[in-house]
Each structure stands twice: as structure tokens, then as C-alpha cells.
Amino acid sequence: MLNRTLHISTSPHITDGTSTDAIMRNVVWAMLPVAAFAVYSFGLNALFVMTTAVVSCVLTEHVLCRLSRKESTVSDWSAVITGLLLGLTLPPIFPLWMTFCGGVIAIGLGKFMFGGLGYNVFNPALVGRAVLQAAFPVAITTWLPSFAIDRFQHVSSSVLALPFMEPTVDAISGATPLSAFKFDHVITPTYDLAFGLVSGSTGETSAIFILLGGLYLVVRKMMNWRIPVAILLTVYVFSGVLHLVDSTIYPSPLFMLFSGGLMLGAIFMATDMVASPLTPMGVVVYGVLIGVLVVVIRLWGGLPEGVMYAILLANAVSPHIDNLIRPRVYGTAKSRGT
Amino acid sequence: MLTNNTFKHGVHPPEHKDETNKSPIRQFPFAPLFILPVEMHIGAPAEILVRQGQEVSRGQVLAKAGGYVSVPIHAPVSGTIRSLGNVHTISGKMVQGIYIEPFPSSTQEVMEGTPVDVESANPEQILQAIQDAGIVGLGGAAFPTHVKLKVPDGKHCDTLLINGIECEPFLTTDHRVMLEQADDIFMGIRYLIKVTSAKRVIIGIEANKQDAAKHLAWHIPRGLPVEIKVVPVKYPQGSEKMLITSLLGHEVPSGGLPIDVGAVVVNVATTAEIGRLLPHGRGIQERVVTITGPAVKKKGNYLIPIGTPLRFVLEEVGVTDNISEVYMGGPMMGVAVSNLDISIVKGTSGIVVFGEEHVTKSEKIFPCIKCGACVDACPIFLNPSKLGILAKFEAYDKMAESYNLMDCFECGSCTYVCPSHIPLVQYFRLSKSIVRKRKTKEVTNA
Ligand code: SF4
Ligand code: SF4
Numbered sequence: 001m002l003n004r005t006l007h008i009s010t011s012p013h014i015t016d017g018t019s020t021d022a023i024m025r026n027v028v029w030a031m032l033p034v035a036a037f038a039v040y041s042f043g044l045n046a047l048f049v050m051t052t053a054v055v056s057c058v059l060t061e062h063v064l065c066r067l068s069r070k071e072s073t074v075s076d077w078s079a080v081i082t083g084l085l086l087g088l089t090l091p092p093i094f095p096l097w098m099t100f101c102g103g104v105i106a107i108g109l110g111k112f113m114f115g116g117l118g119y120n121v122f123n124p125a126l127v128g129r130a131v132l133q134a135a136f137p138v139a140i141t142t143w144l145p146s147f148a149i150d151r152f153q154h155v156s157s158s159v160l161a162l163p164f165m166e167p168t169v170d171a172i173s174g175a176t177p178l179s180a181f182k183f184d185h186v187i188t189p190t191y192d193l194a195f196g197l198v199s200g201s202t203g204e205t206s207a208i209f210i211l212l213g214g215l216y217l218v219v220r221k222m223m224n225w226r227i228p229v230a231i232l233l234t235v236y237v238f239s240g241v242l243h244l245v246d247s248t249i250y251p252s253p254l255f256m257l258f259s260g261g262l263m264l265g266a267i268f269m270a271t272d273m274v275a276s277p278l279t280p281m282g283v284v285v286y287g288v289l290i291g292v293l294v295v296v297i298r299l300w301g302g303l304p305e306g307v308m309y310a311i312l313l314a315n316a317v318s319p320h321i322d323n324l325i326r327p328r329v330y331g332t333a334k335s336r337g338t
Numbered sequence: 339m340l341t342n343n344t345f346k347h348g349v350h351p352p353e354h355k356d357e358t359n360k361s362p363i364r365q366f367p368f369a370p371l372f373i374l375p376v377e378m379h380i381g382a383p384a385e386i387l388v389r390q391g392q393e394v395s396r397g398q399v400l401a402k403a404g405g406y407v408s409v410p411i412h413a414p415v416s417g418t419i420r421s422l423g424n425v426h427t428i429s430g431k432m433v434q435g436i437y438i439e440p441f442p443s444s445t446q447e448v449m450e451g452t453p454v455d456v457e458s459a460n461p462e463q464i465l466q467a468i469q470d471a472g473i474v475g476l477g478g479a480a481f482p483t484h485v486k487l488k489v490p491d492g493k494h495c496d497t498l499l500i501n502g503i504e505c506e507p508f509l510t511t512d513h514r515v516m517l518e519q520a521d522d523i524f525m526g527i528r529y530l531i532k533v534t535s536a537k538r539v540i541i542g543i544e545a546n547k548q549d550a551a552k553h554l555a556w557h558i559p560r561g562l563p564v565e566i567k568v569v570p571v572k573y574p575q576g577s578e579k580m581l582i583t584s585l586l587g588h589e590v591p592s593g594g595l596p597i598d599v600g601a602v603v604v605n606v607a608t609t610a611e612i613g614r615l616l617p618h619g620r621g622i623q624e625r626v627v628t629i630t631g632p633a634v635k636k637k638g639n640y641l642i643p644i645g646t647p648l649r650f651v652l653e654e655v656g657v658t659d660n661i662s663e664v665y666m667g668g669p670m671m672g673v674a675v676s677n678l679d680i681s682i683v684k685g686t687s688g689i690v691v692f693g694e695e696h697v698t699k700s701e702k703i704f705p706c707i708k709c710g711a712c713v714d715a716c717p718i719f720l721n722p723s724k725l726g727i728l729a730k731f732e733a734y735d736k737m738a739e740s741y742n743l744m745d746c747f748e749c750g751s752c753t754y755v756c757p758s759h760i761p762l763v764q765y766f767r768l769s770k771s772i773v774r775k776r777k778t779k780e781v782t783n784a
Contacts, residue, residue, distance in 0.1 A: 007662045007697060008676045010764040012750035013669040013690075014351055014507070018711070018757040020704040076704060118705030118758075224710065278710040278723055322724070329742045330579065330718040331592035 023222045024077035030213035031084050031268060037209050038202040042092035043151025045159050046202045050087030052096045056103025057083030064112045078117050082106050085125035085268060088203025091143050095161040098136055102128040122315045123272040126308055143176055176200045178260040178305050204261040214267035223271050226280060230287020231266040232257060238295045262294060265307035275315040282321045290314045339551060340568045345583040347717045348572040349751045351507045353546060358630045359510040361638040363518055368440050372645035374411055375425050375435040378683035379474040380481045381407030392419045397449035397620055400436055409472045409482050412621030414643035415440040426680045428666055428673050451619025461533045471615045472622045477605035478667050480685030487533050489597060496600035498536035499585060500609055502543045503576035506668025509688040511626045512606050514639045516550035519610040520557040526613030534602050539564045542585050544571045573670060574749040578603045580717055592745050627686055633658045633693035642682050649678040660693040670750050704758035712752035718745050722752035722762045729765035738773045
């Protein structure tokens with residue numbers, strides 16, 4: 001009995017049972033209701049776009065790992081998150097071949113080039129989305145009205161456009177609430193925004209499902225709640241003050257909160273652990289920065305939406321935030337930066 | 339008595355203490371052979387005084403202290419020195435040691451020495467007596483207690499902290515000692531007050547040992563300035579720095595000692611040992627050890643003679659067939675045993691045995707995803723994520739200079755919470771030893 005070879009391991013010999021792949025998997029679960037609502041409101045088009053994005057990301061990750069003779073890392077589920085996020089940020093009638101390119105770029109350029117999971121500076125999905133926006137400015141701002149009657153029978157010809165073809169737009173572009181505000185000064189009611197009765201990117205229209213997904217992750221301690229809270233509070237307060245100053249120019253803070261990609265960005269994209277700061281203080285600074293940037297870009301920039309660029313910019317400074325804001329080490333006089 | 343004061347950060351591993359905290363301390367049988375390594379404390383090895391074939395009686399000094407930072411070793415049994423030679427130790431290193439075969443059917447009476455009276459002895463005499471009794475930190479550190487108790491010139495001790503925290507999961511030795519050896523503890527405190535001239539004494543206990551706190555509070559002798567503080571359960575509260583923060587609200591300066599904030603910390607079992615041995619002038623020959631873990635059949639708290647082979651201990655208590663890992667100490671900071679031919683030494687506070695199904699073995703290691711869990715766990719407020727990445731790039735000097743590596747006391751909280759299962763604390767142990775080596779090189783080259 002006591003002649004068995006003993007295992008040797010280094011302390012601690014127990015762990016709290018969390019694991020990175022489980023966290024990633026749960027983020028996917030949390031996004032599924034959002035994705036399901038997207039299919040419900042935009043029909044087959046959205047289903048095709050999201051599926052293509054996920055397949056493209058997972059495939060790219062697998063192939064790149066194999067090409068560099070490393071063990072495939074698709075089992076950590078992070079590529080699925082990237083794919084799903086990318087799909088959720090694209091218009092529902094985005095051509096599939098472009099979607100596929102977006103996935104390849106997100107994983108290849110946004111993640112693999114930096115060294116894979118854990119080393120990426122930016123949220124890979126946003127890298128993919130940013131490149132698509134630059135390459136296909138028209139397609140990426142062609143929207144579909146939600147709840148089209150034939151949405152479960154009919155797939156837009158734009159979605160099925162042949163590779164390297166610009167789509168022929170058959171869908172009447174339903175203006176998003178933000179572009180309606182920006183260019184025509186029309187304010188969409190908050191109720192419609194919260195319940196996704198508007199047009200927009202595949203997954204950004206239902207604030208309620210996004211919030212629920214976020215809540216799930218926070219309860220399971222798989223998301224840093226400080227990030228969305230800091231972003232949303234900043235946007236609310238900042239735009240609230242502006243609204244008080246001049247309500248004819250500046251929209252109400254609730255409109256700012258619930259429109260566009262802010263909810264999706266604050267809850268599922270800015271919270272990418274790898275690309276956000278480590279410390280509680282750093283995370284708050286990061287969130288406030290995103291909030292300010294969103295308002296500034298939306299109200300004074302040339303674009304109707306600024307969430308993507310705001311997050312990308314904050315991603316870029318997040319290592320510096322960690323470098324500058326360091327907790328004071330126990331038993332030392334004060335914090336030290338380098 | 340009950341306070342909410344505690345240190346910041348830390349972790350809450352499952353306690354698993356219910357399995358043994360109700361079982362009273364029981365005497366363990368004598369093994370047929372005892373193995374005593376001369377290095378079972380921190381400091382210089384003890385120097386062997388006996389020869390092969392010599393007959394010794396229980397309590398006799400077998401090896402004397404090899405210097406100031408060293409302690410003697412006493413015979414745990416009456417018997418014959420079978421041989422002197424190399425013996426295995428937990429670190430894997432072979433050191434000099436003594437094998438003793440007990441006399442069969444001996445009553446195992448303990449030799450009496452020269453008593454040290456707490457009233458009449460002066461502090462120097464008490465310190466000497468503590469060294470002569472072979473006492474080291476029984477919480478696991480095994481650092482010679484007399485060295486720790488010596489208040490350096492120019493410093494003074496305000497508060498004596500008796501550490502009854504026992505924050506390691508599974509272990510219940512200190513718990514049982516507090517319940518069963520209150521008189522010894524208070525006697526020990528008298529000696530300790532005398533050597534440190536502390537004005538007050540606080541016994542720190544975690545809230546999962548309320549019964550022990552009540553028991554001790556009930557037995558505080560009149561006139562002894564002892565206060566009992568019960569703090570919330572959290573790992574690693576039993577470490578000196580965290581204990582001081584929890585009980586006194588101070589931080590020990592980086593690189594400093596408790597005495598820098600006017601405190602001396604002594605483990606509660608060590609205190610009891612002092613109180614029991616000094617009045618008889620005896621040396622330490624046995625200690626309380628919790629033997630537990632899912633693979634142990636007769637779990638419990640046992641009074642085991644020092645030098646009892648681990649193999650004998652496990653045979654006596656019985657282990658399941660799928661035994662896979664054996665730890666000396668608790669599962670957070672204890673060391674995995676590779677060889678059962680080592681023995682119970684003065685610093686062995688517990689033996690935890692896991693079967694195959696309980697070992698969280700070779701969990702897949704992922705890259706650091708910067709989740710920040712380690713940052714929120716580290717009681718020293720380090721950045722284990724960054725340190726881990728720097729360790730991978732072998733940037734040891736940067737770790738020490740810019741990221742306070744040397745303040746890490748290897749509690750393992752960061753590794754415990756890491757979802758990517760990165761063996762952070764193992765990296766830090768290696769990095770620290772490399773930095774230390776480089777430092778000594780610099781000094782010798784200068
Ligand atoms: S807990 Fe592990 S994965 Fe998370 S930041 Fe720390 S080292 Fe990285
Ligand atoms: S092992 Fe070191 S770095 Fe990790 S939590 Fe403990 S003190 Fe902090």
C-alpha cells in the first residue's frame with residue numbers, strides 16, 4: 001500500500017476551481033440571449049452573419065496554430081467570443097464574405113500577431129470590426145429595419161454577395177437611432193431602445209438582454225463590474241450635464257446610454273480582461289476614459305458612433321494605466337510608478 | 339472579543355477542519371525506529387554528542403546547538419543509538435542524522451532537568467532555557483524561538499501576540515492545544531512576558547475556533563494582561579505580518595520584523611511547549627500533529643514523538659489504496675513529500691493525505707488573461723500577474739527592483755485563485771532565490 005509512487009507538486013496544493021476556459025465559456029453563454037434576440041429581430045440574415053463570424057474566427061485560430069506548429073488553442077473558447085462579438089457588432093445584412101474576412105483579421109491581426117490569448121493589446125473583435133469599417137464604409141453602415149415581416153424566409157441578397165463584390169442594396173436602410181439623431185436630429189424613445197425595437201448592428205439593439213448577460217457574469221465573478229459601471233456612469237453624468245446646459249443640441253442622457261453600441265461595448269467589449277487594466281483603481285480610470293471618449297466622439301466627432309474607437313483607444317493606454325497606477329505595496333510608504 | 343478587523347485581500351479556501359477539530363489529542367504509539375536529522379530547524383545544524391551503540395534515556399540531549407541560531411535535539415525515546423548516518427529530509431537533501439531503537443517494554447519515563455522558575459529567573463536565563471529545551475516555531479517555520487524573542491538593543495516590545503490563527507485548511511493542532519493546554523499556554527505567556535517585557539498580550543484566534551477563544555478567556559489567570567481577539571476567517575491571517583495588521587492595525591515595514599512595530603509574535607503551541615517544559619527543565623520530545631485528508635482512515639490530532647518515521651505514522655492511521663500526495667503542513671503552504679522515509683520533525687504541524695481523485699493534478703495551464711484575481715488576492719498588494727510574466731522572461735532584477743518581489747512571502751494566494759493555473763508562487767520562490775544568490779555574489783565580488 002505504501003509502496004506507491006507519490007505525486008509531487010508545489011504548493012498550494014488546492015485551487016479555487018476557476019479556470020480560464022470555463023470563464024470564456026460562460027462569457028459565450030452570457031452572449032447567447034443577445035444573439036438569440038438578434039436572430040429574432042433581424043431574422044436569418046443575423047443568424048448567417050453571426051455564424052459566419054464565429055466559424056471564421058475559430059477556423060483562423062486553428063489554422064494559425066497549426067501553421068506555427070503549436071497545439072491548437074480553440075478549446076479555450078476565446079475565439080468563439082471574438083467571433084460572436086464581431087458578429088454582434090456588424091449590421092445584420094453585412095455580406096458574409098466580408099464577415100469572414102473580418103474574422104480572419106480579428107484573430108490574425110488582433111490576436112495572433114501579438115502572441116495569442118493573453119498578449120493581445122486590443123480587443124480582437126474590435127480590431128476586426130475597425131478594419132472592416134475602413135475597408136467597407138458603405139456596407140457597414142447599411143442597416144436593416146428590425147422585425148421585417150419576411151425576416152425568417154428571406155435572406156438579403158446583400159448578405160449573399162459574392163466575394164469581392166460590393167452588395168447591391170435591396171434592403172432599405174433603416175437609419176439607426178444615433179445616425180437619425182446625428183444627421184436628422186430625431187430622438188428615438190428610450191423604451192424602443194431598451195427593448196430593441198430599433199435598427200442597428202446585429203447585437204446592439206437590446207439593452208435588456210445585454211444587461212442580463214452582464215449581470216450573470218458579474219454574479220459568477222467572471223466580469224469586472226467596475227468597468228461597465230464606470231463607463232455608463234461617466235456617459236450618463238457627462239451627457240446629463242451637457243443636456244442640462246442645452247437640451248436642444250445635446251440629447252438626454254438616457255438616450256445616450258441606450259442607443260448604439262454603448263451597452264454592448266461597455267458590458268461585453270470593454271471588459272475583455274486581457275485588454276483592460278488589472279487593478280480596481282486602474283479599471284475605473286479606464287472606464288471613465290471610455291465614457292468621456294464616447295460622448296466626445298458622438299457629439300463632436302464626425303461619426304454617429306464612437307464606442308468602438310473609444311474602447312480601442314482605452315485598450316491602447318491600459319498597459320500604461322497599469323504602469324502608472326500601482327497599489328501601494330504593504331509595508332512601504334507610498335505607491336511607486338516607473 | 340469578537341472583532342471585524344482583518345487584513346486586506348486574502349482568500350477563503352474550504353476549511354475542512356470539522357473532520358478533526360472535535361477529536362482530542364491522543365498519544366501516538368512508539369515506532370520501532372526513530373530517525374532524527376540534525377537539521378530540523380532553521381540555522382546551524384545541531385552537533386551530535388552520542389556514539390553508535392550508546393544507550394540513551396528519553397529527554398537526554400543527543401546533539402547540542404551548533405551556534406546561537408541553532409537548538410539542541412533531545413532523545414524522543416529511551417533506547418539504543420543504532421547508527422549515525424545520512425537521513426532523508428523533506429527538501430530531498432540528505433543530512434546527518436541519528437537512528438534510535440527504543441528499548442522494548444520501557445516505561446519511557448522522561449528525564450527531569452534543572453527547572454527554571456518563572457519568578458526568580460532573569461530574561462537571559464529564560465532565553466537560554468528556551469534554547470536548551472530545543473524549542474523552535476512549531477507553527478511550521480521551525481525558527482529557533484530564543485532568537486526571535488531576543489529584543490534587539492534600541493527596540494522595545496509593547497505587545498506580545500500569541501498566534502492561534504491556524505489559517506491553513508485541514509489543520510487543527512493549535513485549535514486542540516488551545517482547548518486542552520490552557521494552563522501550559524498561560525504559563526508560557528508568563529515566561530514570554532518576562533523575556534520581552536511586553537506590557538500586554540493578545541491571543542489572536544479565527545472565528546472558526548470560538549470554543550477555543552471562550553475556553554481561553556475563561557481561564558485567563560488573574561492579573562495576567564491577556565486579551566483575546568477573535569478575527570474573521572481568512573487565509574493567510576496566520577502569517578506574522580497579516581496577524582499584526584489584523585490585531586494591531588499596523589503594517590510591518592517592508593523588509594522589517596514585527597519588533598519594528600513593537601510586537602513579538604509567538605505561535606500558541608510553541609507558547610504551550612515553553613510553559614510545559616521550562617518548569618521541569620525538559621527538552622522537546624514530542625509535538626501535536628493533525629493527521630488528516632480524504633485518504634486518511636483514522637483522522638485526528640496526535641501527540642507524536644519527534645523522529646517518528648512518516649511511513650510508520652501512515653501505517654498506524656491507515657490510508658486508502660489510492661493515496662497520491664502527502665503534504666507536510668497544510669495544503670496551502672505545505673510541502674509535498676516524495677519519500678516516506680522522512681520523519682516527523684519539530685516543524686511538522688500536520689500531515690495531509692490526498693487520494694488520486696482529490697488531487698487537482700496537472701490542470702491545464704493557460705496564458706495569463708489579466709483577470710486581476712491574483713492582484714485582488716495578494717495580501718502584500720503585489721502584482722503577481724506582472725511578476726509572473728517577468729519571471730517568464732527571466733527579468734529577475736526588474737521583478738525585485740520595480741515590482742517588490744522580495745516582499746512576497748510565498749503564501750500562494752495568487753496561485754490559488756489563478757484561473758489560468760499558472761504556478762505563480764513557484765516562479766516567485768525560484769526568482770527570489772536567484773535574486774538572493776546574485777546579491778551575495780555582488781557582495782563577495784565588491
Ligand atoms: S490570476 Fe492568473 S490569469 Fe488572472 S491576472 Fe493573475 S496571473 Fe493572470
Ligand atoms: S505568494 Fe507572494 S505574490 Fe502571491 S499572493 Fe502571496 S505574497 Fe502575493
